[in-house]
Amino acid sequence: MNNEHILKPALDYIPPDLVSISDYERYARHFIRDDIWAYISGGAADEHTLAENLQSFARQPIYNRVLSDFSTANTRTRILGYELDSPLLLAPVAHQRLLHPYGEIATAQAAAAMNVPLIVSTLSSVALEQIAQHAGQWWFQLYWQPQREDNQTLLRRAIQADARAIVITLDAPVSGVRNRAQRAGFRLPDGVREENLVEFATSVNTAAEGESVIFKHFMKQRPSLDDLKWLREQTSLPLLAKGISHPEDAKALQEIGFDGLIISNHGGRTLDGVPATLSLLPAIRIAVGKDMTLLMDSGIRRGTDVVKALAAGADAVCIGRPQLWSLAVAGALGVAHMLRIFQEELEMAMALTGCATIDAISQDVFADRF
Template identity: 40%
Template sequence: MWKTQQCPQDWKRSVFIPTPKKSNAEECSNYRTIALISHASKVMLKILQARLQRYVNRELPDVQAGFRKGRGTRDQIANICWIIEKAREFQKNIKLITWRWKLYPRMLRNVAEIDLSTSVLGQKVSMPICVGATAMQCMAHVDGELATVRACRSLGTGMMLSSWATSSIEEVAEAGPEAIRWLQLYIYKDREVTKQLVRRAERMGYKAIFVTVDTPYLGNRFDDVRNRFKMPPQLRMKNFETNDLAFSPKENFGDKSGLAAYVAKAIDPSISWEDIKWLRRLTSLPIVAKGILRGDDAKAAVKHGLDGILVSNHGARQLDGVPATIDVLPEIVEAVEGKVEVFLDGGVRKGTDVLKALALGAKAVFVGRPIIWGLASQGEKGVQDVLEILKEEFWLAMALSGCQNVKVIDKTLKADTCEEERHQSSSDSFSCLSMMVKTWL
C-alpha cells in the first residue's frame, strides 16, 4: 500500500498518520488514524480557524485547496518518519508564538482607554495588524483581491498586494483608493518586467515595495505536485500580458507543479545584493526585504539602503528546517539597531501573538492564511470578520497587559521559556511516536 499510495484520500489531506490494527496489514479498512500532536491541535483548531478551514476544504476544488494549505516534499505518504518531522515544521510558527514566549502583564496601569494605532513606513494604520501578500485570491472568492482591499480600507489597515494577483495593480487601487497599499515584488529574469511593475505601483499610489528575497526557486510543495497545480481556466495573473508570464492555464506542465515550473522559467535565481542596489536606484518608494531570517543578512539590508525587513519564512513552504519567524525576530531586531522598521509574518493567529511580536521588537505583523479563509468563507465580510476578531483580541491582550498604546509595549512584557520546558512540551510526543513508527517499519 505504501509503494502504490493506494490509500484513503483523507489520509493524504490531513495532519494524521495511519495506525495498523491487528489484522491484515494490506487492507486499508484495518487501519485507523491518530492525530500527531494533541496540544498543537488545540492551537491550530481554535474555533475561528477550524470553521474557516473546514469551509475552504469543503467549498474549494482539491487543486485550489491544496495550493492554499500546501507545504512539503514528495515522500509524505511513503516515509512516515518524514511525516512526523514535517508536522513539526508545519506547526513551528504557531507553536513557538503560543508556547515558547510568555507574557508578563503589568498591573494597575489605567487601561480605560487604549490606542491601537501605529505607523508602517510612515503610513498611519489603525492597528499593527496588516494583510500580507497572498497570490491568486480569486481562487478563494470571485472578488479576490478587490474584496480584501475593501476590507482593509474599512478597518483602516494596510494590504500588501502580490505581484501574482488575479486582480491588477490598477484594479486594486480603484477598488480601494483610500486604502494603504504596498506591492510585493519578485525580480524577474527580464528586468523590464520588474521595472514596469514598480512604475505602475508608483503611478497608482502604492506606498512601498516589499521585495521577496527567499524564492530563487519554489520550494517542493507536495500538494501542488500531487495535484499538478495550475491556474483555473477562467483566471490568470492579471499584472502580466503574455500567457507565459500570466501563468496561463493553457500551458502544459506535465506531472509537475505548474507554479514551480513558472518560477524556474521566469524568476531570476541569480539575484544578489547588486540587484537590490539596482532596485534602490529604480524607485524612491520605501523598499522592504521580505524573507530575511539571519542577523547578518539584516545588517546587509541596512547597508544597501533598504527601509525595512519583513521576517518571513514564506509560510513555512520554502525550505524545510528553517526556524519559526518569532524565534529569529529578536536577532533581526538587534542586528538592525533601530535603523529600519522590522515586521513579522507567519503563525499569527491570536491577539496575544501580535502582542508578543511587538514585545520582541516588531513594528507590525502581517497575516496571510486566515485572511484567505475569511475571503473564501464570505468574501469582503469574511476578511473584515477575521481582522476584527484579531483587532478585538489584540485590544484585550493590551488591556490585560497594562498597555495603553503600542509605544509602551517593550521586551519587559515577554520572557522566553527555558530550554528544558520547551523540549519537554514539544518533543516528547514526537519521540514516542517516532519510536512506534520505527517499530512498525
C-alpha cells in the first residue's frame, strides 16, 4: 500500500495526557498532512454550521440531580430491534486510508472490540466485504448511484456480507462549498480510492454545454421519492435516511416505510447555515412520534453531549470526526480508546444528571428547555 500521504505512523500506545476527545483532535494535527487536515476538519463555506454544532451543546445547561436510585444502573438500549451496550454508533466516514494504512479495517476492529455498531460508507477506501470480516455489528451507508442496478448490486453485496441495516444519505447530492479544502488543494492521493465503486462506470456529466452542472447533472441524479419507495422494496433490513433536518421531510420518509432517520447536517460540510442538529431534534421527534427511531450526528464530543442529544429526542448518536482523529493517532487502539472515553463520560454524565438508564434521560435534564 502506498501511504506516503500519511505524515507520521500511528502510535502503538496511548499517551498519558490523552484523556479527552479534544486531546485526540490536538494530537491528530501532528499526524495528518495539511491538505488532508483541511478536508476532514473543514466545513462548508464560512463554517457557521460547523461551529454551531459544537456551540449548541456548550450553551445547553443541564441539572445536577442527587436523589436517584442507581442500584441497577446501565447504558443498555435497543435500536431497531438490536440490543446495544450503549447508544453509541460510529458514523459513516469515507476514505479512512487517508489517516491510517489499514483504514476502515482498523476502525472495524476497534468497533468490534468495544461492541459498538459501525456504519460503513459507500466511499470507504477498503471494500465492504473486507471491512465486514473484521466488524461486529455493522450497517451499510448507501450513496445513491445513478443506475438502479448499481444500487441493487451494492445492497446485495452488503446483505451477503451480513449488514444489519441500510442507511441512505440524502443531504449531499452535491458536496457543498468546501473552501478550506479548496484553499489547501486537497485531492485524493494515489493509493486511496473508493473501493466499493470500482466496478461501476464513471458518472458522465449529463449537462449540455452552457447548462448548470449542479442542476442538470448532480441534482438530476439524486434519488427521487419514487426511487426511495423502490429502495424500500429491495430489502427487509431496517432502512434509515441520513441527513434529515426538516420535520416535513422526516414525516414523508416515515410514510413511505423508512424505519429510522439520522438527524444530521453532515457535520457542517454541505449547506452552511443549517441549524445545529441538537436544535433540530425536538421538532422532528414531535413530527414522527415517539416510536420512530431517531439517531443524530454532528458535534458529539463529550458524554454530556450524548445525554443532551438523547434528552432532545434522539435514541442514539453517531460519532464522526473523532474516529478519524483517533485512527490517525493510534490506529485501532486509538479508536477503541476514543470509544472508551465516550462510554465512561456517558456513564459519568448519567450519574450526575440522575439518569440511571437510557430510558430515564428526558428533557427534564435541561435547566433551560428548548
